[in-house]
Amino acid sequence: MTHELTASRLASASSNATASGGWWRDAVIYQVYVRSFADSDGDGFGDLRGVRERLPHLARLGVDAVWLTPFYVSPQADGGYDVADYRAVDPLFGDLSDADALVDSAHALGLRVIVDVVPNHTSEQHPWFREALAGVPGARDLYHFRPGRGPGGAEPPNDWKSVFGGPAWSRTPDGEWYLHLFAPEQPDLNWEHPEVAEEFASVLRFWLDLGIDGFRVDVAHGMVKAPGLPDIGHGAQATLIGTEPLPFFDQDGVHEILRSWRRLLDSYEGPRIGVAEAWAPTSERLALYVRPDELHQAFNFRFLNCPWDPAAMRKVIDESLAATSSVGAPTTWVLSNHDVVRHVTRYGGGERGLARARAAALLMLALPGSAYVYQGEELGLPEVLDLPDSVRQDPAFARGEGQDGLRDGCRVPIPWSGGEAPYDFGDGGSWLPQPADWGGLSVAAQTGDPHSTLELYRAALELRRALPGLGAPDAGPPTWLSAPKDVLLFTRPGFACTLNTRPAVLELPSPGRPVLSSSPVETDGRTVRLPPDSCTWWAL
Numbered sequence: 001m002t003h004e005l006t007a008s009r010l011a012s013a014s015s016n017a018t019a020s021g022g023w024w025r026d027a028v029i030y031q032v033y034v035r036s037f038a039d040s041d042g043d044g045f046g047d048l049r050g051v052r053e054r055l056p057h058l059a060r061l062g063v064d065a066v067w068l069t070p071f072y073v074s075p076q077a078d079g080g081y082d083v084a085d086y087r088a089v090d091p092l093f094g095d096l097s098d099a100d101a102l103v104d105s106a107h108a109l110g111l112r113v114i115v116d117v118v119p120n121h122t123s124e125q126h127p128w129f130r131e132a133l134a135g136v137p138g139a140r141d142l143y144h145f146r147p148g149r150g151p152g153g154a155e156p157p158n159d160w161k162s163v164f165g166g167p168a169w170s171r172t173p174d175g176e177w178y179l180h181l182f183a184p185e186q187p188d189l190n191w192e193h194p195e196v197a198e199e200f201a202s203v204l205r206f207w208l209d210l211g212i213d214g215f216r217v218d219v220a221h222g223m224v225k226a227p228g229l230p231d232i233g234h235g236a237q238a239t240l241i242g243t244e245p246l247p248f249f250d251q252d253g254v255h256e257i258l259r260s261w262r263r264l265l266d267s268y269e270g271p272r273i274g275v276a277e278a279w280a281p282t283s284e285r286l287a288l289y290v291r292p293d294e295l296h297q298a299f300n301f302r303f304l305n306c307p308w309d310p311a312a313m314r315k316v317i318d319e320s321l322a323a324t325s326s327v328g329a330p331t332t333w334v335l336s337n338h339d340v341v342r343h344v345t346r347y348g349g350g351e352r353g354l355a356r357a358r359a360a361a362l363l364m365l366a367l368p369g370s371a372y373v374y375q376g377e378e379l380g381l382p383e384v385l386d387l388p389d390s391v392r393q394d395p396a397f398a399r400g401e402g403q404d405g406l407r408d409g410c411r412v413p414i415p416w417s418g419g420e421a422p423y424d425f426g427d428g429g430s431w432l433p434q435p436a437d438w439g440g441l442s443v444a445a446q447t448g449d450p451h452s453t454l455e456l457y458r459a460a461l462e463l464r465r466a467l468p469g470l471g472a473p474d475a476g477p478p479t480w481l482s483a484p485k486d487v488l489l490f491t492r493p494g495f496a497c498t499l500n501t502r503p504a505v506l507e508l509p510s511p512g513r514p515v516l517s518s519s520p521v522e523t524d525g526r527t528v529r530l531p532p533d534s535c536t537w538w539a540l
């Protein structure tokens, strides 16, 4: 089942950073949330065969790689981030031969494939945890089991809260407690135990041997906990992305694990990459994850969290670039993923939210480094806000999280064609209901419409390949030029970018020849009227 990656196949499809030492350095990586992408067997859930059949969409879009969210055997307590068998495909998504065929087809189209690895926790159905519960001697050492506090040990061992709400501890029938930073169905592994490290090295090899090009490391900052599992003190709710140092996130010990993974990745013909889903209190601490002997990339969630404010955006851009360039790594940019409200909606929703989302996409794709595109953002999909409680599957819902923290609305299956649900997602419905008005947002409806968001992404990605100044981290950071209040104006070699964050037209001297804009610009060659909430690319 091992795939030989023919270097020339991918080199020709890869973008301009390849020459300067690594395909990932300016790669545009498309996130496929497998259960919501394309359903080949009519059960209402997307699957690997569905992804494979739809790969031509991604090749035509012009991305360099695909990141597949977990498709491993799982009870699906957290959308597959609760893995019961790391080396097998869940029947919901197909089987190993489908994974193999998908990797093969992607490579034939010049697309690299990144898969998720979930090392912070297993499923409660993983054989190790079942043994732990069954009292097999030594099995509990692979997790964090502790006696409780207070009379009869009835209180959790410390004050940590789960990211999904409620205590981070659950009690077993025999009275001991186990740690789960996420849902109770996701017990945290004890990475101090050598067997855990050995097992994951073997799992990584399994998928690398199958031919994948890298891993997205889930909760990469969480594997190691502070010795003694100390109380936080004020009982605050843990958040995945926060600025507070926490005794279970961003501990120094994670770096040793990630370094050993880098050595493993480097032992394969490649380069094969690792990208950290990591959150650290500062950009400097985040940069530690992408030191030359560590992972290749880390998600830059500060960009995603940045408000629609030019000063804040510029600060995030500058600080992100400074932090990663200090260790020689490329920065990453991301606006949406399967855990956050889609950015059309975050930016206000409706026409204005869409205008801003289109502008933000052009801004992101003009910056040096690698960009992540979440499935459906190329269609301008909004968050689905009116899902009935009865269909919600996010475990945070059951744990009492407020509406704001829920993640089903960004996971609604995407529309491919037709005027009625399921819009050719499959022919058997969809696991979450799709809005009745998504027909006009489908891939088919937007194809060929020059004003559509899909064609904007296609044009942007084509230009990104054609203009070496775009994306390439080695071409240097943006040079900021003075601009009216509410406008960002920067140049990169041969290229300029303007962002008008004002909800009004703004006139300024033309920076060059417009080559692409998120909304139509008017220019007489000397002055330009920038549309409200818009981003424009200029050739110099």
Ligand code: GLC
Binding pocket: 078, 081, 082, 118, 182, 218, 219, 240, 277, 338, 339
């Ligand atoms: C990551 C995933 C998220 C999951 C969590 C626990 O943050 O992106 O979807 O719930 O890890 O594995």
